[in-house]
Amino acid sequence: MDTVFEGEIRYRQYLSSQGDPLSALPVWAQQPEWLTHCYRNMVLARTMDNKAVALQRTGQLGTYASLLGIEGIDVPLGLLMHPEDVLIPYYRNHACQMLRGMPMEEILLYWGGDERGNAAEQQGEDFPNSVPIATQSMHACGVATALKIRNEKRVAVTLCGDGATSKGDFLEGLNVAGAWQLPVVFIVNNNQWAISVPRALQSGAPTLAQKAIGAGIRGEQVDGNDAIAMREAIEIALERAREGKGPSLIEAISYRLSDHTTADDATRYRSNDELKKAWEHEPVKRLRTFLHKQGWWDETQETIWQDEVNSMVQSAVERYLATPPQPVESLFDYLYAELPEQLREQREWAMVKAMKGGTHHES
Amino acid sequence: MNHEAITLLEAVNLALAHEMEQDENVVILGEDVGTNGGVFRATAGLKERFGNRRVMDTPLAEAMIGGLTVGMAAQGLKPIAEIQFMGFIFPALEHIICHAARMRNRTRGRLSCPLVIRAPFGGGIHAPEHHSESTETLLAHIPGLRVVVPSSPARAYGLLLSAIRNPDPVIFLEPKRIYRASKQPVLDNGAALPLDTCFTLREGSDITLVSWGAMIKETLEAAEQLAEDNISCEVIDVATISPLDMDTILASVAKTGRCVIVHEASRHLGVGAEIAATLVEKALMDLQAPPLRITGYDTVMPYFRLENHFMPNTADIKDAVRQTLEFV
Ligand SMILES: Cc1ncc(C[n+]2csc(CCOP(=O)(O)OP(=O)(O)O)c2C)c(N)n1
Ligand SMILES: [Mg+2]
Numbered sequence: 001m002d003t004v005f006e007g008e009i010r011y012r013q014y015l016s017s018q019g020d021p022l023s024a025l026p027v028w029a030q031q032p033e034w035l036t037h038c039y040r041n042m043v044l045a046r047t048m049d050n051k052a053v054a055l056q057r058t059g060q061l062g063t064y065a066s067l068l069g070i071e072g073i074d075v076p077l078g079l080l081m082h083p084e085d086v087l088i089p090y091y092r093n094h095a096c097q098m099l100r101g102m103p104m105e106e107i108l109l110y111w112g113g114d115e116r117g118n119a120a121e122q123q124g125e126d127f128p129n130s131v132p133i134a135t136q137s138m139h140a141c142g143v144a145t146a147l148k149i150r151n152e153k154r155v156a157v158t159l160c161g162d163g164a165t166s167k168g169d170f171l172e173g174l175n176v177a178g179a180w181q182l183p184v185v186f187i188v189n190n191n192q193w194a195i196s197v198p199r200a201l202q203s204g205a206p207t208l209a210q211k212a213i214g215a216g217i218r219g220e221q222v223d224g225n226d227a228i229a230m231r232e233a234i235e236i237a238l239e240r241a242r243e244g245k246g247p248s249l250i251e252a253i254s255y256r257l258s259d260h261t262t263a264d265d266a267t268r269y270r271s272n273d274e275l276k277k278a279w280e281h282e283p284v285k286r287l288r289t290f291l292h293k294q295g296w297w298d299e300t301q302e303t304i305w306q307d308e309v310n311s312m313v314q315s316a317v318e319r320y321l322a323t324p325p326q327p328v329e330s331l332f333d334y335l336y337a338e339l340p341e342q343l344r345e346q347r348e349w350a351m352v353k354a355m356k357g358g359t360h361h362e363s
Numbered sequence: 364m365n366h367e368a369i370t371l372l373e374a375v376n377l378a379l380a381h382e383m384e385q386d387e388n389v390v391i392l393g394e395d396v397g398t399n400g401g402v403f404r405a406t407a408g409l410k411e412r413f414g415n416r417r418v419m420d421t422p423l424a425e426a427m428i429g430g431l432t433v434g435m436a437a438q439g440l441k442p443i444a445e446i447q448f449m450g451f452i453f454p455a456l457e458h459i460i461c462h463a464a465r466m467r468n469r470t471r472g473r474l475s476c477p478l479v480i481r482a483p484f485g486g487g488i489h490a491p492e493h494h495s496e497s498t499e500t501l502l503a504h505i506p507g508l509r510v511v512v513p514s515s516p517a518r519a520y521g522l523l524l525s526a527i528r529n530p531d532p533v534i535f536l537e538p539k540r541i542y543r544a545s546k547q548p549v550l551d552n553g554a555a556l557p558l559d560t561c562f563t564l565r566e567g568s569d570i571t572l573v574s575w576g577a578m579i580k581e582t583l584e585a586a587e588q589l590a591e592d593n594i595s596c597e598v599i600d601v602a603t604i605s606p607l608d609m610d611t612i613l614a615s616v617a618k619t620g621r622c623v624i625v626h627e628a629s630r631h632l633g634v635g636a637e638i639a640a641t642l643v644e645k646a647l648m649d650l651q652a653p654p655l656r657i658t659g660y661d662t663v664m665p666y667f668r669l670e671n672h673f674m675p676n677t678a679d680i681k682d683a684v685r686q687t688l689e690f691v
Binding site for chain 1: 394395397398399400402420422423424425426427450451453454489490491492493494630660661662663665666667668669670671672673676678679682
């Protein structure tokens with residue numbers, strides 16, 4: 001029999017877990033500017049994340065999905081996407097959202113149970129967080145179709161987890177992206193767990209990147225804890241999509257360093273040993289070590305930046321906590337472009353009930 | 364044998380374990396149901412007890428879960444699938460509606476789908492977006508399905524046993540707001556409670572209050588408080604919302620002449636509308652006032668900061684009762 005197809009998935013990594021180059025670095029990585037900028041934003045993201053978890057623990061935020069462990073993926077992505085590109089995120093991409101201009105207090109507002117956290121004007125045409133797993137993959141293809149039809153040099157970028165790749169939605173997205181050669185980039189944050197279900201139980205395929213092969217698109221696996229490798233992979237994928245050369249799938253290997261959300265307790269299903277090992281590979285320390293070794297960053301800079309970041313986060317938290325809830329009529333006011341006559345009465349009741357003396361008055 | 368006071372959640376677990384013990388065809392599948400014992404712990408300990416051939420952590424894919432249960436059930440297994448939250452059932456609906464609900468009918472009884480799909484539903488726990496909706500009416504509209512909602516630990520145990528033993532597909536919706544709200548002694552003796560029938564939780568003579576699921580809590584509270592003003596409420600827990608036992612409700616309204624229906628789901632085309640319509644069709648002469656509905660609004664379920672505005676409360680129910688009683 002003849003071989004009619006052969007496929008291959010390659011793994012991209014530049015930095016060892018100890019922050020040492022494993023091969024010649026790209027030219028841009030031989031300069032401090034971009035990487036220190038990237039590092040600063042990773043620290044900012046992590047500081048925001050710590051604060052958000054603390055807010056949840058003290059009853060000041062709702063169930064929150066921590067970004068711990070995704071910094072090496074989201075920060076390079078946020079820095080590399082063009083403002084006019086479209087982000088179609090899942091629920092763990094706050095770091096990328098921040099870099100696309102979304103104020104931190106809006107992110108907190110979202111996780112504080114307020115729809116206005118989906119409404120920041122800085123989000124432009126970006127999608128709100130997708131909570132129903134993997135549905136966003138096809139929305140990204142729809143966005144990309146619009147961009148393609150209009151001949152625009154813009155890219156749709158969508159992210160999801162390893163668990164999400166099991167859903168038809170994800171595979172259907174890959175398929176149409178390949179069939180139509182859409183300007184879309186799929187990034188899978190393979191953090192090894194989908195709540196309690198380990199990566200190995202999701203698929204018999206040894207890599208998730210190889211799902212691209214079945215869809216006829218490019219796929220590669222990247223060390224998601226290595227910001228340099230992530231920039232390379234993302235830049236190539238964005239450029240190709242922008243130039244009409246088709247979609248890509250990037251499987252970024254990372255690790256969920258947090259519980260699934262603040263509602264979860266990961267000690268029920270994964271070992272402390274595994275978690276401790278994962279911390280040895282984490283993205284922020286890896287980049288910091290590299291920067292230190294290059295002489296591009298030192299302890300003094302670290303302290304100054306950490307102070308600055310703390311106060312940025314603190315003032316965002318204050319703005320968040322000072323945001324009063326929406327009025328009850330907001331339940332009705334964004335349902336349709338114009339409220340149908342039929343709903344006016346319910347809107348009135350809702351307002352009356354929320355008034356002093358009403359059954360739903362909250363002081 | 365278990366006489367301990369347990370929560371609704373523990374009662375679900377107890378019923379699952381009981382049926383797995385009794386019938387080796389009973390299998391459990393879903394996301395995080397194995398090692399983790401379910402995100403709410405409904406299947407806690409079952410994988411350890413019955414092994415991973417019978418308690419299966421599936422890949423993350425609801426369409427697949429729906430489709431698998433159809434295939435398994437047609438093979439004579441009794442699959443119990445957990446959909447992690449009702450808001451994520453939609454990919455499975457094609458399998459539930461186009462296949463499970465009509466396999467028996469399509470094949471004139473040659474094949475059937477004795478499956479149970481469990482899903483937590485409803486608001487009030489400050490959950491993320493898409494985690495708090497009450498869309499039971501979508502399922503209740505589908506011929507061939509049963510839709511069952513327990514409102515206490517004992518009914519969760521007894522109704523789930525019936526659901527599992529039932530030869531047809533049952534959607535078993537668990538009101539997560541009361542998963543751990545109260546405890547009740549439940550005897551683990553395998554005694555099922557009947558499906559397709561309402562439960563009268565409190566007898567009364569002035570008005571009939573009809574509800575199901577978590578809202579039973581507020582409905583009973585309202586009845587209790589109104590009793591202090593000498594208003595006597597009969598409280599009916601619908602329990603199986605499809606097929607709907609109108610006989611119990613009609614008999615009650617024949618006695619009281621008045622009815623308030625309470626549900627958390629949106630009003631438009633809710634199960635309350637079906638109940639009210641049937642009352643008007645069949646009991647117009649018994650009614651001394653129009654049946655009233657206390658429901659969620661016809662809006663998207665608000666994200667949690669405003670969710671209390673959406674959810675009916677005890678005061679709303681009391682107001683509706685008084686309004687109905689004052690009708691002349
Ligand atoms: C369609 C759907 N099913 C189930 C859920 C519940 N759920 C939320 S996150 C999650 C696991 C997701 O894992 P993965 O895709 O690996 O992303 P991660 O959270 O690990 O980043 C599940 C099952 C959901 N949100 N949507
Ligand atoms: Mg994951």
